[in-house]
Amino acid sequence: MLNILLPYLPQSEGYLAYWQLLVATTAVFNSLQNFITLDLTKRLYNRTATVTPLQARTFAAWTLVSAVVRFYAAYNINSKPIYDMALFTYLIAFGHFSSELLIFRSAKILPGVISPVIVSTTSLIWMFQQYEYYVRP
Numbered sequence: 001m002l003n004i005l006l007p008y009l010p011q012s013e014g015y016l017a018y019w020q021l022l023v024a025t026t027a028v029f030n031s032l033q034n035f036i037t038l039d040l041t042k043r044l045y046n047r048t049a050t051v052t053p054l055q056a057r058t059f060a061a062w063t064l065v066s067a068v069v070r071f072y073a074a075y076n077i078n079s080k081p082i083y084d085m086a087l088f089t090y091l092i093a094f095g096h097f098s099s100e101l102l103i104f105r106s107a108k109i110l111p112g113v114i115s116p117v118i119v120s121t122t123s124l125i126w127m128f129q130q131y132e133y134y135v136r137p
Contacts, residue, residue: 012077016130020074020086023119027067034060043112045100066093080135087127094120 010017033040034056041056066089073086097117100107107113 010074010077012134014077014130014133016126016134017074017077019123019126020070020077023123024067024070024074027063027070031060031064031067034063040112043110045106077134078136083127083131083135087124090120090123090127094124 010021030040038051038053038056041059042051045051069082069085069089072082076082093116097107097113097120101109101113101117
């Protein structure tokens, strides 16, 4: 079974490309659920914020754009422009969720918010530490 999938996986060295693929795939499913229902989105913004269908669809569109960039990064991890764009998607996600937690206080520290904070933080640290390994001059 794995032999069937192997040609479709990223062919670069290291594990960062696989991580990008995993996060991108997860983001696609997250986008789909945001287009379909408000239930999981409401779990992210669970204090006094009201989540509307428009906000959920906007969040879905942003998440889908991030997924596309991360898919490209998975298969082009040595390309500086694509690597940089992927890195910025994590920086924006980290900034968004951190500001909702700490500044706007529209979210609580619960699994719905902690998950994207952990993914964005882990990805940022990993990508900054491995920058010169993947983006060689």
